[in-house]
Amino acid sequence: MDRRHFVRLALVSGAGVLAGSLTVYSALPRSTEVRSEQDLQNFDWGYLIDTTRCIGCGACVRACKAENDVPDTYFRTWVERFEINADDVVSVDSPDGAMSSFTSRDGEDARIVKAFFVPKLCNHCRNSACTQVCPVGATFHSPDGVVLIDKEHCLGCGYCVQACPYGCRYIDHSRGTADKCTFCYHRIHRGESPACVMACPRGARVFGNLKDPESPIIRTLHERRYGILKPDLGTNPKCFYVGLDMEVK
Numbered sequence: 001m002d003r004r005h006f007v008r009l010a011l012v013s014g015a016g017v018l019a020g021s022l023t024v025y026s027a028l029p030r031s032t033e034v035r036s037e038q039d040l041q042n043f044d045w046g047y048l049i050d051t052t053r054c055i056g057c058g059a060c061v062r063a064c065k066a067e068n069d070v071p072d073t074y075f076r077t078w079v080e081r082f083e084i085n086a087d088d089v090v091s092v093d094s095p096d097g098a099m100s101s102f103t104s105r106d107g108e109d110a111r112i113v114k115a116f117f118v119p120k121l122c123n124h125c126r127n128s129a130c131t132q133v134c135p136v137g138a139t140f141h142s143p144d145g146v147v148l149i150d151k152e153h154c155l156g157c158g159y160c161v162q163a164c165p166y167g168c169r170y171i172d173h174s175r176g177t178a179d180k181c182t183f184c185y186h187r188i189h190r191g192e193s194p195a196c197v198m199a200c201p202r203g204a205r206v207f208g209n210l211k212d213p214e215s216p217i218i219r220t221l222h223e224r225r226y227g228i229l230k231p232d233l234g235t236n237p238k239c240f241y242v243g244l245d246m247e248v249k
């Protein structure tokens with residue numbers, strides 16, 4: 001998606017669909033129509049994950065793969081399993097990104113005293129390392145707060161892949177460009193939540209407009225304690241985690 005295309009996509013789909021009837025739990029609420037680039041300023045998209053709800057089923061990973069045609073061996077979202085044993089040793093795994101969920105590990109289960117799942121994806125950082133290192137400005141912040149990649153101008157140099165402290169980017173070798181989660185940008189301006197949000201059977205993933213005080217994401221952020229990943233880095237991420245264990249990095 002190049003910059004002109006992304007604005008055109010937002011305007012065309014926003015005017016036609018955001019005004020429609022949206023009744024699915026995970027659909028976005030009726031919103032201000034997007035008629036001009038200026039209207040995009042009414043949105044600041046954000047994401048919330050309730051780790052206390054995640055069961056590691058991997059439905060979100062499979063939905064993302066299918067929706068975004070993600071190449072084999074790469075992931076735009078994945079789920080990590082954290083296990084802490086009686087000696088306080090923490091182990092983390094994510095076999096195939098949790099595409100097929102998780103299985104027990106032989107001989108280990110009896111000693112595990114705590115276990116939980118943590119889904120991950122691009123944090124759409126307000127202070128993003130990836131955009132800062134791109135030598136041609138091909139990765140950028142949209143006016144509605146999504147970090148996108150201009151595929152027309154991306155060199156595929158991989159600087160952004162190395163710079164991202166969350167491991168959220170990859171090089172799509174079939175296209176020779178960087179790629180990553182876009183918050184399903186093609187869906188959100190049709191009034192649809194990202195595919196991973198729609199797929200989650202536990203409502204562990206919440207997506208919404210941080211500028212809308214009535215949005216479920218803002219209400220949850222007001223009501224629940226939440227954390228962010230790697231707060232010491234100053235990236236100012238827009239993925240918020242409810243129930244985040246201190247062992248999670």
Ligand code: SF4
Pocket residue numbers: 121122123124125128129130131147163164165166167168169180235
């Ligand atoms: S998580 Fe990584 S790829 Fe996403 S905006 Fe932050 S630095 Fe960029």
Ligand code: SF4
Pocket residue numbers: 053054055056057058059060061079117119199200201202203204205
């Ligand atoms: S679909 Fe929901 S419950 Fe299943 S792994 Fe993803 S976030 Fe967790």
